[in-house]
Amino acid sequence: MTQTHSKPPVGRGAGVDAKVSATSTSGDLRAAVLFDIDGTLIVTDGAGARSWELAFADLWGVEADITDYSDTGMTDPEVGRRTFEAVMGRSPGAPEFARLLERRMHYLSQTVAESSGYRVLPGVEELLPRLVEEGYVLGLVTGNLEAAAHVKLARGGLNRYFSFGGYGSDSADRVEVTRTAMRRGSVVFGRGVPPAAFLAVGDTPNDVEAAHAAGIACVAVASHKYGMEQLEKSGADWVIPSLEHGLPPLAVQVGQVPKAR
Ligand SMILES: [Mg+2]
Numbered sequence: 001m002t003q004t005h006s007k008p009p010v011g012r013g014a015g016v017d018a019k020v021s022a023t024s025t026s027g028d029l030r031a032a033v034l035f036d037i038d039g040t041l042i043v044t045d046g047a048g049a050r051s052w053e054l055a056f057a058d059l060w061g062v063e064a065d066i067t068d069y070s071d072t073g074m075t076d077p078e079v080g081r082r083t084f085e086a087v088m089g090r091s092p093g094a095p096e097f098a099r100l101l102e103r104r105m106h107y108l109s110q111t112v113a114e115s116s117g118y119r120v121l122p123g124v125e126e127l128l129p130r131l132v133e134e135g136y137v138l139g140l141v142t143g144n145l146e147a148a149a150h151v152k153l154a155r156g157g158l159n160r161y162f163s164f165g166g167y168g169s170d171s172a173d174r175v176e177v178t179r180t181a182m183r184r185g186s187v188v189f190g191r192g193v194p195p196a197a198f199l200a201v202g203d204t205p206n207d208v209e210a211a212h213a214a215g216i217a218c219v220a221v222a223s224h225k226y227g228m229e230q231l232e233k234s235g236a237d238w239v240i241p242s243l244e245h246g247l248p249p250l251a252v253q254v255g256q257v258p259k260a261r
Pocket of ligand 1: 039204
């Protein structure tokens with residue numbers, strides 16, 4: 001059953017149970033937390049879409065609004081390919097696609113830097129260092145190309161918290177992106193880490209679905225486009241309004257394992 005946490009946990013280290021030792025990665029102890037980026041850690045206020053638009057205008061002189069052809073949760077390569085097919089009326093050749101990805105990354109640095117609505121979401125700047133201090137290793141699970149993820153996080157000074165990740169450049173399938181992050185997490189730990197030791201944090205039903213398909217529990221945060229009710233319906237293990245009061249204590253406690261599904 002989804003547990004809704006709208007009241008702030010109390011005490012030092014609120015949000016994670018400070019008594020839990022995360023230094024051991026055996027059994028069911030949570031050891032690593034995997035964060036989605038857009039809408040969970042930051043919002044770029046359209047900087048991503050704007051970078052695609054500039055790339056299409058630069059290369060082919062066409063107007064391309066990716067929001068017409070893509071959904072949240074789609075990976076970057078998929079967004080680029082679908083948008084190309086829609087505005088150009090054909091599939092991109094390999095050299096064209098390479099140029100598109102390069103131009104898009106070229107403009108992304110600019111659009112992220114110029115975005116007046118860029119912000120790190122409430123609670124993130126407090127939560128990430130606290131999780132690290134308490135011994136959790138942090139990773140990313142995102143549809144962004146790896147380089148795009150780091151450009152977006154750099155403006156907020158958040159890259160330093162993340163030791164590994166799964167990216168849109170690893171697979172078009174978000175479940176596989178999640179599994180890739182888990183494999184890389186095991187590399188960082190130096191040994192296999194069981195699914196129950198991971199916890200995912202995301203802001204969309206897609207994030208919840210991918211986490212569950214990969215066998216890990218998910219905290220859904222209603223910090224962007226989806227409300228608490230929609231996220232509860234998605235089957236998230238926990239739903240919280242924002243990261244302002246940390247993660248639900250039970251989400252990071254010993255013995256909490258994903259629901260059978
Ligand atoms: Mg998101």
